[in-house]
Amino acid sequence: MQKQAKAKSTILIFVSLFISVIVGVILQGSGNAAAAELFRPLGTIYINLVKMIMVPLVLSSLIVGISGITDVKQLGKMGIITVTYFSVTTAVAVIIGLVLSNIFKPGIGITVGSEIYNANEFPDIMEQIVSIFPDNILEALLNANMLQIIFIAILIGIAIVKAAPKGELLRKIAEDVFEVVSLITKWIMIVTPLGILGLMIPTVAANGINVLLPLGKLILVFYLAIAIQNGITYTISLKCFSNFKLKEFYGALLPAQIIAFVSCSSAAALPVSLKRTQEELKLSTEVSGFVLPLGATINMDGNALYQGIVTLFIAQAYGIEISIPLQVIIILTGTLASIGAAGVPGAGMIVLSTVLASVGLPIDGIALVAGIDRILDMGRTYTNVTGDAITACIVDKQMK
Numbered sequence: 001m002q003k004q005a006k007a008k009s010t011i012l013i014f015v016s017l018f019i020s021v022i023v024g025v026i027l028q029g030s031g032n033a034a035a036a037e038l039f040r041p042l043g044t045i046y047i048n049l050v051k052m053i054m055v056p057l058v059l060s061s062l063i064v065g066i067s068g069i070t071d072v073k074q075l076g077k078m079g080i081i082t083v084t085y086f087s088v089t090t091a092v093a094v095i096i097g098l099v100l101s102n103i104f105k106p107g108i109g110i111t112v113g114s115e116i117y118n119a120n121e122f123p124d125i126m127e128q129i130v131s132i133f134p135d136n137i138l139e140a141l142l143n144a145n146m147l148q149i150i151f152i153a154i155l156i157g158i159a160i161v162k163a164a165p166k167g168e169l170l171r172k173i174a175e176d177v178f179e180v181v182s183l184i185t186k187w188i189m190i191v192t193p194l195g196i197l198g199l200m201i202p203t204v205a206a207n208g209i210n211v212l213l214p215l216g217k218l219i220l221v222f223y224l225a226i227a228i229q230n231g232i233t234y235t236i237s238l239k240c241f242s243n244f245k246l247k248e249f250y251g252a253l254l255p256a257q258i259i260a261f262v263s264c265s266s267a268a269a270l271p272v273s274l275k276r277t278q279e280e281l282k283l284s285t286e287v288s289g290f291v292l293p294l295g296a297t298i299n300m301d302g303n304a305l306y307q308g309i310v311t312l313f314i315a316q317a318y319g320i321e322i323s324i325p326l327q328v329i330i331i332l333t334g335t336l337a338s339i340g341a342a343g344v345p346g347a348g349m350i351v352l353s354t355v356l357a358s359v360g361l362p363i364d365g366i367a368l369v370a371g372i373d374r375i376l377d378m379g380r381t382y383t384n385v386t387g388d389a390i391t392a393c394i395v396d397k398q399m400k
Contacts (some may be wrong), residue, residue: 009189013258016193017200020262024204036205039198043263046195049188050268053181055144057271058293059153060178065289066157067171074399075158075290081398082291085237085391086299087335092233093301093383094334096225097308098327106218106309107316110368146267146297153293178285185271192259199262203374215372218313225305226379234390242393244281252280253389260385264377266296269385277392287396295388300351302380302387307334307355310376314356314365326359333358 027036069075101107132147134140140148160167238249250257256276260269273292277283311330315322322330333355353363369376 010254012193013196013255016196017258020197020200021204024201028205036202039201042194042198046191046198047263047268050271053184053271054267055141055149056177057181057274059149060174060181061274061285061289062150062153062293063157063174064178065286066154067160068286070161072158072161078290078395078399081395082294082391085394089233089301089387090304091331091335093229093304094308094331096228097305098312098330100221100225101309101312104221105316106221107313110317146293150293150297182275185275189272196262219372219375222309222376223379225309226383229301229305229383230386234386237390237394242397244393249393252276256385257382261378261382264381266381266384270296273385273389277389283392283396287399288392291392291395292388295391299388300384302383303351304334305383306376306380307352310352310369311355314368315361317368318362318365320361322359329359330355
């Protein structure tokens with residue numbers, strides 16, 4: 001009975017996605033794109049509900065997960081495996097993007113307009129490190145600063161282990177909070193199809209075929225890169241380093257992937273990712289509670305793909321040749337900047353401006369892709385969320 005309910009929920013999500021695209025195209029084609037805005041409140045309410053539970057869910061799951069590891073050395077091992085895999089797949093993603101851009105040259109023939117892009121300054125790396133350590137716990141929670149919340153949870157989790165048995169009451173409270181918030185997550189999942197309608201219909205209506213055609217080649221190359229990263233890099237990782245079959249993994253993660261795709265938010269998909277990996281894939285609370293929140297904050301494989309492709313796209317549009325040494329710099333800068341941009345609003349564009357500056361390309365070139373950024377962001381977020389879950393599966397096997 002439970003399996004039938006889950007299958008029905010997945011079907012409803014797909015039906016909602018299909019209806020959203022059809023309705024959005026019809027409204028855009030008939031000139032009634034403004035009518036699509038009537039659906040937007042559904043999406044806003046859905047995202048607000050997810051944000052409402054995100055902080056207590058992440059905080060409680062991390063505390064429960066880390067305090068369940070009685071050996072602090074095991075926590076260090078888990079952290080090393082996680083960050084190493086994040087770094088490797090992010091570098092691979094940048095390389096895939098560069099290779100495809102060199103082969104298909106999506107920027108050739110693009111007319112460079114007079115648009116000007118005002119790039120935000122990339123945060124200083126030392127400021128980023130300092131910002132991890134909060135001066136006020138409540139402020140970190142109220143602002144939903146995920147890096148600070150992760151640090152707080154790790155600190156509390158380790159302290160519970162070291163203070164045992166006196167910390168057991170605090171651990172029990174965290175477990176109870178996690179159970180309650182997980183139940184609320186299940187309720188929110190029920191209204192996911194309505195949330196998808198509210199998120200997708202305005203997006204499709206605003207970004208109709210007319211917007212896509214001029215940059216169609218770039219979109220196709222980007223989604224080919226997404227397919228390679230997911231179909232090859234992640235498939236090999238899953239088969240070689242985890243205990244899960246492809247059908248089993250993707251069947252469990254599908255709702256989270258769809259939410260990531262339509263919302264363009266790894267944070268919005270995080271509660272569902274936690275729920276599905278723990279209940280369907282049976283990953284330990286310790287691993288999923290540590291890897292997934294961390295991944296939602298610093299693992300940006302989809303963004304890395306974007307950096308590689310769009311950087312060369314802009315160079316080709318401006319008629320600028322990028323040498324192999326400069327492409328190596330793009331790989332290094334794209335990898336480090338994607339990880340370093342954790343928690344920065346509009347991180348994709350900020351990181352791209354940093355990568356462009358590192359190889360001497362005009363930052364104004366970002367204006368060429370600004371119109372289709374939402375379309376590309378869907379694929380970026382889908383890949384980020386999938387990569388986080390793959391990492392959790394790999395770390396779970398290694399820790400066992």
